[in-house]
Amino acid sequence: MTAPPETTPGASGAPGSSRGPATPAAGDAKAPSRGRRLATAALRHPAVVPIGAVVLALLIGAVIILAAGLDPITAYTAVIQNSLDPGQLDYTFSVWAFICGMALAAAIPLRMGEFNLGGNGQLVLGGLTATVIASSLPLPSIVLIPLAVIGAAVVAGAFGAISAPLATRFGIPIIISTLLLSPVAVAVVSYLVRFPLGEAGSAVAQTTRLPEGARMWALGDLSYSNAGLIIIVLLMVVFWVVDSRTAVGFELRVVGANRRFGAYGGVRVGRLALGAMAAAGAAAGVVGAVIVMSSPFRLIDGALISPGYTFAGLAAALLAGGRPALIPVTAILFTVLQVGGAGMERSADVPRQLSDVLQGVVIVVLALRTVLDQRRTERSSA
Amino acid sequence: MHVFELGFVAAVLLAATPILYAALAGAISAQVGVFNIALEGQMLWGAFAAVAGSYYTGSAWGGVLTALVSTALFSVVLAVGAARWHADPIIIAIGTNLLAIGLTGFLLRVLFDTSGSFSPRGLEGLPKMAFLADVPVIGPIFAGQTALVPLAFVLIVAVGLWLKRSAGGLRLRGVGEHPDAAAALGVNVASYQTWVTIAGGALCGIAGAQLALGNVTVFTENMTAGRGWIAVAAVMLVAGRPLWLPVACLGFGAAEALGFRLQGIGAPQQLTDAAPYAITLLVLVATRIRFAKRASLTST
Numbered sequence A: 001m002t003a004p005p006e007t008t009p010g011a012s013g014a015p016g017s018s019r020g021p022a023t024p025a026a027g028d029a030k031a032p033s034r035g036r037r038l039a040t041a042a043l044r045h046p047a048v049v050p051i052g053a054v055v056l057a058l059l060i061g062a063v064i065i066l067a068a069g070l071d072p073i074t075a076y077t078a079v080i081q082n083s084l085d086p087g088q089l090d091y092t093f094s095v096w097a098f099i100c101g102m103a104l105a106a107a108i109p110l111r112m113g114e115f116n117l118g119g120n121g122q123l124v125l126g127g128l129t130a131t132v133i134a135s136s137l138p139l140p141s142i143v144l145i146p147l148a149v150i151g152a153a154v155v156a157g158a159f160g161a162i163s164a165p166l167a168t169r170f171g172i173p174i175i176i177s178t179l180l181l182s183p184v185a186v187a188v189v190s191y192l193v194r195f196p197l198g199e200a201g202s203a204v205a206q207t208t209r210l211p212e213g214a215r216m217w218a219l220g221d222l223s224y225s226n227a228g229l230i231i232i233v234l235l236m237v238v239f240w241v242v243d244s245r246t247a248v249g250f251e252l253r254v255v256g257a258n259r260r261f262g263a264y265g266g267v268r269v270g271r272l273a274l275g276a277m278a279a280a281g282a283a284a285g286v287v288g289a290v291i292v293m294s295s296p297f298r299l300i301d302g303a304l305i306s307p308g309y310t311f312a313g314l315a316a317a318l319l320a321g322g323r324p325a326l327i328p329v330t331a332i333l334f335t336v337l338q339v340g341g342a343g344m345e346r347s348a349d350v351p352r353q354l355s356d357v358l359q360g361v362v363i364v365v366l367a368l369r370t371v372l373d374q375r376r377t378e379r380s381s382a
Numbered sequence B: 001m002h003v004f005e006l007g008f009v010a011a012v013l014l015a016a017t018p019i020l021y022a023a024l025a026g027a028i029s030a031q032v033g034v035f036n037i038a039l040e041g042q043m044l045w046g047a048f049a050a051v052a053g054s055y056y057t058g059s060a061w062g063g064v065l066t067a068l069v070s071t072a073l074f075s076v077v078l079a080v081g082a083a084r085w086h087a088d089p090i091i092i093a094i095g096t097n098l099l100a101i102g103l104t105g106f107l108l109r110v111l112f113d114t115s116g117s118f119s120p121r122g123l124e125g126l127p128k129m130a131f132l133a134d135v136p137v138i139g140p141i142f143a144g145q146t147a148l149v150p151l152a153f154v155l156i157v158a159v160g161l162w163l164k165r166s167a168g169g170l171r172l173r174g175v176g177e178h179p180d181a182a183a184a185l186g187v188n189v190a191s192y193q194t195w196v197t198i199a200g201g202a203l204c205g206i207a208g209a210q211l212a213l214g215n216v217t218v219f220t221e222n223m224t225a226g227r228g229w230i231a232v233a234a235v236m237l238v239a240g241r242p243l244w245l246p247v248a249c250l251g252f253g254a255a256e257a258l259g260f261r262l263q264g265i266g267a268p269q270q271l272t273d274a275a276p277y278a279i280t281l282l283v284l285v286a287t288r289i290r291f292a293k294r295a296s297l298t299s300t
Helices: A034-044 A048-067 A072-084 A086-111 A119-136 A141-161 A163-170 A174-194 A227-245 A247-257 A259-264 A269-292 A309-319 A327-347 A354-367 A370-381 B006-031 B039-057 B060-074 B076-084 B089-112 B138-142 B148-165 B167-177 B179-184 B189-215 B227-237 B242-264 B269-298
Strands: none
Touching: A048 A072, A048 A309, A048 A354, A072 A086, A072 A327, A086 A119, A086 A227, A086 A247, A086 A269, A086 A309, A086 A327, A119 A141, A119 A174, A119 A269, A119 A309, A141 A163, A141 A174, A141 A269, A163 A174, A163 A269, A163 B269, A174 B227, A174 B269, A227 A247, A227 A269, A247 A259, A247 A269, A259 A269, A309 A327, A309 A354, A309 B089, A327 A354, A354 B076, A354 B089, B006 B039, B006 B138, B006 B148, B006 B167, B006 B189, B006 B227, B006 B242, B039 B060, B039 B089, B039 B189, B039 B227, B060 B076, B060 B189, B076 B089, B076 B189, B148 B167, B148 B189, B148 B242, B167 B179, B167 B189, B179 B189, B189 B227, B227 B242, B227 B269, B242 B269
């Protein structure tokens, strides 16, 4: 997926043709009226398409709720109220951070035009690594907690990186290899949690609770949000800086826009893909580590995957077009859907699955936005 | 317990058939140049539609028809979006896969007021070909199967031959291999891509119907459990040659059936679940190593 074209109309005309009152010779046959030009300029604003996608998705969702014989206004009000309930903001914030982390795992490869659909596998491997390190090494917290997070990032990053050589050497698309590798990792972790690492005598497949010294530092007396969320926010800042201020970020975007041009321009695409997939896996791994080191301080089989952070993150990354500065904003939307969805089920009796429906609709509408882009290019090149 | 017996062959066919239909859908899409990774979601939708259709019509074949038609409709988004509007098929597919998971779960709650799984009393499953019971060899393999099982193989051979031998098939392959040339010859590329993708949707509907009314008689949330992705991998494996699909899909069927057997003798379920994915990836790598060598010889 590429960034929307930012060309101006008349760029194909004579050099020096201005955007001011168009002379008849300046490329465009007819000079559009002032109102028309203003309208086009407004439509061209980069925020129009994502916001349009969200509004359209909410309308489609409303139709679905109506068709189910329920009231969309009540449902949506319940979503907003439940997710922004002051008593629950602490929880909402932690979900937001996890979705942001998984959005990073999707957005970094997305920058170079690749899809990482293996977030679940990377997430659980990170959780597993953090659990093993945190529960087995007798170290002081100040060393142990960072070590567990870094260990999770390294293992999950290495796992994510496998897909890069598979793509560059064997031509197996990253989207396919991540998808095939992910359930293998999930199954292996599930097996380990159930048998060798499982808590003896427990009916639930889970590890024993992490020792006190291995629990993520709390932020005041908040029960859900902790220092781990700060780490995830810092990772997003790092991605933003790397993306906008460094050569690597520029290379990622060049390759994303046109792979062959990037390779021709001297970008080593193979190494770039390796780095991007390692960074993506590492981000997911950190999320896994933070989740297990937060309450209830253990790795529970399925608990990392079932909230659906991976696809909410992917949806947030797609909605943001991979742009680092927008991800925190788009993640808010999916957080509200996710957290509010459960509340909607309780108070408005609309099934929680509506959140998944809306996520899917947003993505589909976004994909179809190329229709808009196309109409624009047709008009400007006419 | 003998692992390799006729009963095992039957189990392999049972496991392979839904994947086979979905993979055929993916293969014909690949032939016209649409990378279809929506198979998983379409199959899931098909499974739900089949159960709902069978429940409301009281007939399993009514369920199959419901699945076929509604999944074809479901695939219109992908077909029109990718072929006519030139949207990214991967992003649409990711969206429709999520949509299928959400919608099936949502409708399960709204229509049937349950979550998890749905198998009301009297839900009609597809009839088995019990009349074959007395035929040697064929009997033990097919008597417990639905007619959709042999039909899958017939369809694949028919489609494979049609693609290879007929003028329509030639045009269809031309659309995928060289869309500009096909367009220059007067073939309507977008139209071929649209209708082939919709036909793929219908096939995924049958895949879902076989899964939910043939293999078992129940709809369970997310019951496709990655079979659609295995089908995508199978399409990659055969590089778009549909006649090879049975080989690939039977391989996955064997992995799944063997997994069930091994579970029966105490192997952990998690590891046998992972096996088809790991095997698929290894086989992909193995076949690609050959391609890669050839490519490195020809390119400078």
